[in-house]
Amino acid sequence: MIAITLLGTGSPIPDPNRAGPATLIQTGEENYLVDAGRGVLMRLAAAGCGANMLNGVLITHLHSDHITDLNDVITSAWITSFAEQKPLQIVGPPGTKEVVDRLLHFLSFDIKYRIDHHEDLNEPPAVNVTEIESGIVELEGNARISTEPTDHRPVDPTIAFRFDYGNDAVVVAGDTIPCAGLDKLCTGAKGLVHTVIRKDIIENIPLQRLQDVCDYHSSVEEASQTAERAGIETLTLTHYVPAFPSGQEEEWREIAAQYFSGTIELGDDLHRVEIGE
Numbered sequence: 001m002i003a004i005t006l007l008g009t010g011s012p013i014p015d016p017n018r019a020g021p022a023t024l025i026q027t028g029e030e031n032y033l034v035d036a037g038r039g040v041l042m043r044l045a046a047a048g049c050g051a052n053m054l055n056g057v058l059i060t061h062l063h064s065d066h067i068t069d070l071n072d073v074i075t076s077a078w079i080t081s082f083a084e085q086k087p088l089q090i091v092g093p094p095g096t097k098e099v100v101d102r103l104l105h106f107l108s109f110d111i112k113y114r115i116d117h118h119e120d121l122n123e124p125p126a127v128n129v130t131e132i133e134s135g136i137v138e139l140e141g142n143a144r145i146s147t148e149p150t151d152h153r154p155v156d157p158t159i160a161f162r163f164d165y166g167n168d169a170v171v172v173a174g175d176t177i178p179c180a181g182l183d184k185l186c187t188g189a190k191g192l193v194h195t196v197i198r199k200d201i202i203e204n205i206p207l208q209r210l211q212d213v214c215d216y217h218s219s220v221e222e223a224s225q226t227a228e229r230a231g232i233e234t235l236t237l238t239h240y241v242p243a244f245p246s247g248q249e250e251e252w253r254e255i256a257a258q259y260f261s262g263t264i265e266l267g268d269d270l271h272r273v274e275i276g277e
């Protein structure tokens, strides 16, 4: 069984009830974080997981809303590792290493304060970054993780991740329009977590900057068609633009159901979905 927890279902616009995009994937005892949006560690704590319990942090792309709290993950994993420091494993598209290097630079005053203050803290945060665009993600653990490119241009490169564990497989797509890379990753998977936008609503708001958002995201219809094409059993929608009030997801579910015949999951932060036996 693979457990999906929507840690943050919000859009880039701050929402008192929705954290920024982040999803927890649990395969047995292992915890994998996909993206690290606003408030990720608060929601991770609510899901019973600390930064020092993460087997990997997987970044779909370098848009700010998906990485705003990556620095918090790095610092918290570091200062809450009391025994031996295991490097925090971060995986993302090309550019991720530079972002993490700059975050460590941004944190350099804090890192020095803590090393100066704590006798048992001698080394800066141990972080290991892997950049990848396609293929197998070499991470220790019981899940087989793979990735393929997605299409969120001009944001490029962007990637989605697939977790295979036992007889089950779950794909977590970041922001993308329908594309061959995502189709390939989804083929034979049981679960898909997909970010979505209601283009029918956004297109009617007379603000060009908002309307621009439509051309590089999947609508509810498009995400549902991607899931249907691949034979996905359970489609979990997240990163709602615009956010729906808590408990009022039925309209979204009805739109998805016109294009997807499996189970449709939507909800608030911490909504949990189990895939497989």
Ligand SMILES: [Zn+2]
Residues within 6 Å of the ligand: 061, 063, 152, 155, 175
């Ligand atoms: Zn994005």
Ligand SMILES: [Zn+2]
Residues within 6 Å of the ligand: 021, 063, 065, 066, 175, 239
């Ligand atoms: Zn986004």
